[in-house]
Amino acid sequence: MTFDDRYIVWLDIDNTLYSASSKISQAMGERIHAYFVELGWSDDEASELHHKYYTQYGLALRGLVRHHQVDPLDFDRKCDGSLPLEDMIKPDPSLRKLLQDIDRSKARVWALTNAYRTHAQRVLGILGVEDQIEGLVYCDYSLPNFACKPEPEFYENALKRAGVTDPTKCFFVDDSKINVEAAFKLGWGHCVHFCERGLEVVEGGKRKEIGAEIPNGFTAITHLEELRAIWKEIFVQQ
Ligand SMILES: [Mg+2]
Numbered sequence: 001m002t003f004d005d006r007y008i009v010w011l012d013i014d015n016t017l018y019s020a021s022s023k024i025s026q027a028m029g030e031r032i033h034a035y036f037v038e039l040g041w042s043d044d045e046a047s048e049l050h051h052k053y054y055t056q057y058g059l060a061l062r063g064l065v066r067h068h069q070v071d072p073l074d075f076d077r078k079c080d081g082s083l084p085l086e087d088m089i090k091p092d093p094s095l096r097k098l099l100q101d102i103d104r105s106k107a108r109v110w111a112l113t114n115a116y117r118t119h120a121q122r123v124l125g126i127l128g129v130e131d132q133i134e135g136l137v138y139c140d141y142s143l144p145n146f147a148c149k150p151e152p153e154f155y156e157n158a159l160k161r162a163g164v165t166d167p168t169k170c171f172f173v174d175d176s177k178i179n180v181e182a183a184f185k186l187g188w189g190h191c192v193h194f195c196e197r198g199l200e201v202v203e204g205g206k207r208k209e210i211g212a213e214i215p216n217g218f219t220a221i222t223h224l225e226e227l228r229a230i231w232k233e234i235f236v237q238q
Contacts, residue, residue, distance in 0.1 A: 007107040007234055008164055010183075011133070012174035012194070013123050014115060016224075018089045020175070020199045020210060027088070029202035031079040032060050039068065047205055054204025058178070059114050059139065059148045072116075072141035080119035091128035098224055099132035107171065107234040110135040112158055114148045137161055149174070150182035171231055173224070175201075175210075180218055190231060195220040 011017060015025055029050075036046035053063025061079075064070035102109055109132060113120045117138045124130040137158040139148045147154040159167060168189035174180050175194045184191045197211035211220075219230055228235050 004108065004163060006105070007169045007171060008162055009102060009107050009109045009231075009234065010112040010137075010158070010170055010172040010188075011109065012172075012176070012179065013111050013113040013120055015175040015201060016173060016194045017095060017123065017127055017129070018092070020196050020201045022088045024083065024085070024088050025202040026207075027083055028079060029205045031082060033205055035075060035078055036060075036064075039064075039070070050205035052204075057148070058150050060204060061141070062146075062148060065146075072146070076116045076118065076141055080115060083119075085122055085126055089123070089126050091126065093128070095127060095224065096129050096132065098227070099129055101228070101236050101238075102234055103236045108134050108162070110137065110158075110162060112137045112149070112172070112174075114139045116141045135162055149176070149179040152182065152186060155183055155186050155188070171234060173221075173227065176203075177213060177218075184218065191218055192227065192230060193218045193220045194222075194224065196222055 018024070032050055033046055036050055037043065041049060049063070050060050053060045057063050057066075061070070061072055061075050064075065065072050099109060111120060111124065111133050113136070115138060117136065120136055120138050121130065124133055140146050147157065149155070164170065167187040170183070170188040171190040172180065172183045172188050173192040173194050175196070177193055180191045180193045195211045199210045201208055201210055221227065221230065
């Protein structure tokens with residue numbers, strides 16, 4: 001890999017590049033719940049375990065693979081793969097313009113997601129921004145011991161993939177506070193929490209009001225357009 005000295009932008013995909021108002025997290029939560037029930041747990045047990053694994057591992061699937069030998073690709077097909085995404089999100093010209101306005105002589109633009117490649121590419125394709133993303137680091141469910149956010153290994157692997165030696169060069173935005181915290185702890189330079197206060201999201205099968213948690217030291221934004229001001233140094237000047 002040739003050395004690339006530019007900054008690098010890491011974009012989370014789900015509930016960051018599209019709004020939580022799309023209710024995709026709710027539909028995802030329902031499918032994951034159904035998957036647990038199909039494995040033989042009662043509704044209550046399924047809810048409890050789903051939430052426990054999400055909290056413990058950042059991803060319910062991680063617990064299912066570790067403790068119950070679930071085939072992650074079967075899970076992905078039945079959960080993310082069965083979402084009617086085309087009915088839930090649509091091409092987003094303002095997102096596209098935002099990404100186009102990142103000065104590519106200064107920064108590369110990559111995506112960093114806990115989803116599998118197929119879901120990530122599907123979302124980017126529907127939003128109409130696939131060609132704006134130069135690299136994709138996804139959760140590789142086909143590996144026996146795959147890592148995911150917020151595990152340090154996942155971020156370290158992302159830097160390796162992109163050939164980044166200096167984490168202060170990273171600009172990162174994610175709707176999950178723990179994912180932002182993890183990047184911050186690893187010395188990622190410009191971490192932003194995308195936080196659509198007042199909207200509702202489903203995490204680990206439980207409904208949660210966004211932004212209800214105690215505020216911390218991160219920059220929090222409610223609209224991606226705010227990045228133009230916060231990350232001024234990497235946007236083309238109008
Ligand atoms: Mg997200």
